[in-house]
Amino acid sequence: MKELIQKAASLLETNVVQVVIGYGKGSADRTRAIFSTTAADCEQLIFDSRCIQNLAVYLTKAEIKKMGKPAIVAPLPVLRSILQLAAENQITDDSLVVLGVSPESELIEFESLAAIETYLATKQIAIEEKYQTTIKAIKAMPVSERFAYWVKELEPCFKCYACRAACPLCYCTRCTVENNQPQWISVASHSLGNLEWHIMRAMHLAGRCTDCEACYNACPMGIPIYLLTKSMLQDVSENFGTYGPSLHRDNTLSSFNPDDKESFIR
Amino acid sequence: MNEFEPKIVAFVCNWCTYAGADLTGTSRIKYAQNVKIIRFPCTGRIDFMLLLKSFGEGADGIIVSGCHPNDCHYTSGNFHARRRWIMFRGLLDMLGIDVRRIQYSWVSAAEGAKWADVVNTTVTAIRELGPYTDYAKVAGYLEKEANV
Amino acid sequence: MSKIGVFICHCGENISATVDVVRVAEAAGKLEGVEFSTDYKYMCSDPGQTLIKQMIKEKGLTGVIVAACSPRMHEPTFRKACSSAGLNPYMCEMSNLREHCSWVHDKSEATTQKAIDLVRTLVGKVKYNKPLYSIKVPVTKTALVIGGGIAGIQSSLDIANAGHQVVLVEKDPSIGGHMSQLSETFPTLDCSQCILTPRMVEVAQHPNIKLLTYAELEKLEGFIGNFKATIRKKAKSIDEDLCTGCGTCITKCPTKKIPSEFNTGLGKRTAIYVPFPQAVPNKPVIDKENCLYYKNGKCKICEKVCPTGAIRFDQEDELVELEVGAVVVATGFDVMEPSKFSEYGYGKYKDVITGLQFERLASASGPTLGEIRRPSDGKIPEKIVFVACAGSRDPSKGKPYCSKICCMYTAKHAMLYQHKVHHGESTIFYMDIRSAGKNYEEFVRRAIVEDDVKYIRGRVSKVYEENGKLIVKGVDTLLNAKPVEIQADMVVLATAAVANSGAEELAQKMHISYDAYNFFSEAHPKLKPVETNTAGIFLAGACQAPKDIPETVSQASGAAAKVAILFSQDELSREPVVAVVNRSAPPLYSTCVGCFMCATACPYQAIGEELITNRKGEVIKRVAKVNPGLCQGCGTCVAFCRSKSIDIDGYSNEQMYSEVMALLND
Ligand SMILES: Cc1cc2nc3c(=O)[nH]c(=O)nc-3n(C[C@H](O)[C@H](O)[C@H](O)COP(=O)(O)OP(=O)(O)OC[C@H]3O[C@@H](n4cnc5c(N)ncnc54)[C@H](O)[C@@H]3O)c2cc1C
Ligand code: SF4
Numbered sequence A: 001m002k003e004l005i006q007k008a009a010s011l012l013e014t015n016v017v018q019v020v021i022g023y024g025k026g027s028a029d030r031t032r033a034i035f036s037t038t039a040a041d042c043e044q045l046i047f048d049s050r051c052i053q054n055l056a057v058y059l060t061k062a063e064i065k066k067m068g069k070p071a072i073v074a075p076l077p078v079l080r081s082i083l084q085l086a087a088e089n090q091i092t093d094d095s096l097v098v099l100g101v102s103p104e105s106e107l108i109e110f111e112s113l114a115a116i117e118t119y120l121a122t123k124q125i126a127i128e129e130k131y132q133t134t135i136k137a138i139k140a141m142p143v144s145e146r147f148a149y150w151v152k153e154l155e156p157c158f159k160c161y162a163c164r165a166a167c168p169l170c171y172c173t174r175c176t177v178e179n180n181q182p183q184w185i186s187v188a189s190h191s192l193g194n195l196e197w198h199i200m201r202a203m204h205l206a207g208r209c210t211d212c213e214a215c216y217n218a219c220p221m222g223i224p225i226y227l228l229t230k231s232m233l234q235d236v237s238e239n240f241g242t243y244g245p246s247l248h249r250d251n252t253l254s255s256f257n258p259d260d261k262e263s264f265i266r
Numbered sequence B: 001m002n003e004f005e006p007k008i009v010a011f012v013c014n015w016c017t018y019a020g021a022d023l024t025g026t027s028r029i030k031y032a033q034n035v036k037i038i039r040f041p042c043t044g045r046i047d048f049m050l051l052l053k054s055f056g057e058g059a060d061g062i063i064v065s066g067c068h069p070n071d072c073h074y075t076s077g078n079f080h081a082r083r084r085w086i087m088f089r090g091l092l093d094m095l096g097i098d099v100r101r102i103q104y105s106w107v108s109a110a111e112g113a114k115w116a117d118v119v120n121t122t123v124t125a126i127r128e129l130g131p132y133t134d135y136a137k138v139a140g141y142l143e144k145e146a147n148v
Numbered sequence C: 001m002s003k004i005g006v007f008i009c010h011c012g013e014n015i016s017a018t019v020d021v022v023r024v025a026e027a028a029g030k031l032e033g034v035e036f037s038t039d040y041k042y043m044c045s046d047p048g049q050t051l052i053k054q055m056i057k058e059k060g061l062t063g064v065i066v067a068a069c070s071p072r073m074h075e076p077t078f079r080k081a082c083s084s085a086g087l088n089p090y091m092c093e094m095s096n097l098r099e100h101c102s103w104v105h106d107k108s109e110a111t112t113q114k115a116i117d118l119v120r121t122l123v124g125k126v127k128y129n130k131p132l133y134s135i136k137v138p139v140t141k142t143a144l145v146i147g148g149g150i151a152g153i154q155s156s157l158d159i160a161n162a163g164h165q166v167v168l169v170e171k172d173p174s175i176g177g178h179m180s181q182l183s184e185t186f187p188t189l190d191c192s193q194c195i196l197t198p199r200m201v202e203v204a205q206h207p208n209i210k211l212l213t214y215a216e217l218e219k220l221e222g223f224i225g226n227f228k229a230t231i232r233k234k235a236k237s238i239d240e241d242l243c244t245g246c247g248t249c250i251t252k253c254p255t256k257k258i259p260s261e262f263n264t265g266l267g268k269r270t271a272i273y274v275p276f277p278q279a280v281p282n283k284p285v286i287d288k289e290n291c292l293y294y295k296n297g298k299c300k301i302c303e304k305v306c307p308t309g310a311i312r313f314d315q316e317d318e319l320v321e322l323e324v325g326a327v328v329v330a331t332g333f334d335v336m337e338p339s340k341f342s343e344y345g346y347g348k349y350k351d352v353i354t355g356l357q358f359e360r361l362a363s364a365s366g367p368t369l370g371e372i373r374r375p376s377d378g379k380i381p382e383k384i385v386f387v388a389c390a391g392s393r394d395p396s397k398g399k400p401y402c403s404k405i406c407c408m409y410t411a412k413h414a415m416l417y418q419h420k421v422h423h424g425e426s427t428i429f430y431m432d433i434r435s436a437g438k439n440y441e442e443f444v445r446r447a448i449v450e451d452d453v454k455y456i457r458g459r460v461s462k463v464y465e466e467n468g469k470l471i472v473k474g475v476d477t478l479l480n481a482k483p484v485e486i487q488a489d490m491v492v493l494a495t496a497a498v499a500n501s502g503a504e505e506l507a508q509k510m511h512i513s514y515d516a517y518n519f520f521s522e523a524h525p526k527l528k529p530v531e532t533n534t535a536g537i538f539l540a541g542a543c544q545a546p547k548d549i550p551e552t553v554s555q556a557s558g559a560a561a562k563v564a565i566l567f568s569q570d571e572l573s574r575e576p577v578v579a580v581v582n583r584s585a586p587p588l589y590s591t592c593v594g595c596f597m598c599a600t601a602c603p604y605q606a607i608g609e610e611l612i613t614n615r616k617g618e619v620i621k622r623v624a625k626v627n628p629g630l631c632q633g634c635g636t637c638v639a640f641c642r643s644k645s646i647d648i649d650g651y652s653n654e655q656m657y658s659e660v661m662a663l664l665n666d
């Protein structure tokens, strides 16, 4: 970790960046995001297996943007989010410094976003076996039962939007749930509203979600909404072959292939 | 008791299916009254949120229809739509929302007979599936709350 | 609060025979927002329209619904009527009670109920209609024509003769394209140069045409009526104003052995050259790759001999910016790289040549002055085998399509040969003879009957040399695939017509689409054959698909007519059904987050960016911006935008949402 702290400190000292977004010690056994603005602050930086929060979410937040150019501590899931944000024109090569952290906890420096893409090419997003099994099991339920299962799973959602706040890709300045002209989604936390909210959010992440699981980790009610995005990730790769963020490939849903195959259109 | 008359909303593009349905009319081909058309400029404009809203407001079935691939008036709106439908359908299926209740089709301006057939077979299919009570129950919860 | 007027039409009895129109009008009258409703025998008649106008004035209607036939039929009629009564035409919508209701259902309660539902649905929409105003865009009345083959020449002349300015850009040193290389042309056998040269000269002399040769498009920005084109004028190394075209430099140039492109490698040229004697402009350029001075720093003989001192070794490429209102793309085609035909021995045997090379041999201005002599030893061939479909209709060569011109020019070649070498024998291997076109079939018949050309239906499997002869092996499929072997002196391959090698790149520069074979795509295969899917850019000639001269010229004139129509107005008026990115008060300015996925999805490249700056001029937000000149109103972007920051007038989120709600809530 020394290497990371040194690098971060020197970036601040040389004024290459004005803030370092990283992980620090939180309450109890938890970690939290910290924002270092001086070399001394950087001493607080830590990195270990508990650091699961997706820091990329801060890159688009106005408060953080105001602090100046950031450096960001970026393990694999964060790197993926960074690349997706770049593909969506939210960040550029000169807008940040990426302090990559390999799965072996080694510091990796990236001189460009394109270098991140090259690095990630060898680390394809793969849906864990256990989730695949769960998804399969859900899809095997009779349709009414499946519906009942989800209504029940979503029941505890009280629309706190912690999932949205944790998601690096939910960076809209006005989320559609907040749009009342028309009122697309009823704000109260009842079954229909919950269902609509989660369908909408999943659709908005279709072809974009990088499977970081930040939404799940954030949800106070432990609702397995990640199963929706994971299932869609599978659908993307099965139907279009392309998934994972890319700087040169257009987003899956804003592009098409004239030969896309389906079996349900008459 | 009366036979169940499903409520079906059709989301169609102006250039192909709407014109095709006009041709069904000029050809005087008969079909069931259950389907009501909403006109969009292009299938590319058809928002999945509107399909969702239809179920929420009590639709038993939905038809989505536009120009055949390569025939889109705007060249590629239908290709974009097709990708979106593939994803949307997958998601609904995962959630247990009955995908049989949404019929997608390509109906060209020359396919008046096909439009009548799409309507009639969809009406028959939805009639067999019965009213969409699963969804209505969830939506009904909303009404109860609103009445409090 | 809306004050909507609903007018139910009987359409004679077309609607009223199955729908209880009186009840529909009654039900409509009870809907929230409806001020007035009635039924009438013929709404589209004069009294019907007068009724609408009168009610707009009398009741102060803010919206009108005419429930009658299909809007595809009468929407313009009723919108115009509303407009003349002072109501914005886009406040009027039609409910389709005839094609979508009375004609497809029997008379019944359900039918009347459906009619009521349809009217109610539209009331839901019209409540959210907004007045819209047609969009005006200024038009720069100068056309850019890219490519100076017969297509570009024809388009340029037509546009110029309609009184508009034209800039014609040609990448080669001379205009003329493939047609200038042809000997005589089917189906009349008139000399290609003789009919083409006068037009080339007319282009050069036309006061409305500015000709830029040895030039290429570098960049194209803007939109219909308002393009900005950047043209790269490649350095010719001569001062065109001083050069008189005397040609002394050409005669004195010591580098004389460069294969001439114009003569398809069958002749030679110098390093300073004009491609052919009738070239327009008839002034030389220096081919930097082969010039001794550019290569070794020594020579400059041309500079010494030039009587006017026109040689400029230090000339550099020049970038010219042009403002143009329309673009005609006429960059033509190419013939397939014949090295793909190893089985036919092209490249291995000198006397296996392409059809285009045969044109040069048969041309009076060609390397043999029009005598058919074989490249290897200059002898007159006694027997020629022509191979049609060399590459075309052959998925294994990547070209499954028919090149369309080869059947005809192969017949022509055989005929020309028979006319020049009376005792010669010509055989054509073919798959099908495709000679649809005025006087085309007759032309092929003449080759067979009068000139004794032998047609064998079948493919050639191999060509090889034996004892100074080219052995052509093939089968005759009309004789049960009987093997055929011919000892020939020369073999001519009708190579497939293919897209230019730079076509893809050029299309991307202009944002027009192209097909799997890199031919440019027309906007609609039947009804918009000269338009592209980018408004203001048109197609002419073989760049769109292989075609012969008559077809090329018709399309070129078609494209010119489209340009003239566009230029006939000072301003372009467009349907205001276009997308808009929302704007709100600072500090938000817009809910758009600038992800630009809408821009990738837009089929018309209509979405660009806008930088929002604060008072100090600093950029504080980068958001999407729709160019109303380019937007065609499909709404793909609207359904795509997650945060609903982009919306489309006429089919807005609020309109469509309300329409769905109204339909399902009776
Ligand atoms: C062997 C052969 C024989 C034929 N015989 C006949 C016949 O007898 N009768 C008949 O009707 N048709 C005949 N044709 C067909 C005829 O040649 C074409 O129909 C005609 O040439 C098409 O004209 P065009 O202007 O579209 O293309 P082209 O003739 O290919 O002209 C295109 C022009 O655009 C220029 N250009 C290309 N790219 C660029 C660029 N990026 N920027 C600027 N300029 C560019 C080229 O240099 C060229 O000058 C024959 C064709 C072949 C191959
Ligand atoms: S899923 Fe969880 S985090 Fe998201 S809004 Fe519902 S309760 Fe909040």
Ligand code: SF4
Pocket: A164, A169, A170, A171, A172, A174, A175, A176, A177, A200, A201, A204, A205, C642, C643
């Ligand atoms: S749910 Fe959709 S609209 Fe809301 S913030 Fe996420 S992406 Fe944006």
Ligand code: SF4
Pocket: C581, C591, C592, C593, C594, C595, C596, C597, C598, C599, C623, C624, C640, C641, C642, C643, C644, C645, C646
């Ligand atoms: S309008 Fe919507 S899709 Fe387009 S750039 Fe803005 S946020 Fe993205």
Ligand code: SF4
Pocket: C578, C579, C601, C602, C603, C604, C605, C606, C607, C626, C630, C631, C632, C633, C634, C635, C636, C637, C638, C648
């Ligand atoms: S409505 Fe269609 S053409 Fe217009 S900007 Fe949107 S996607 Fe492009």
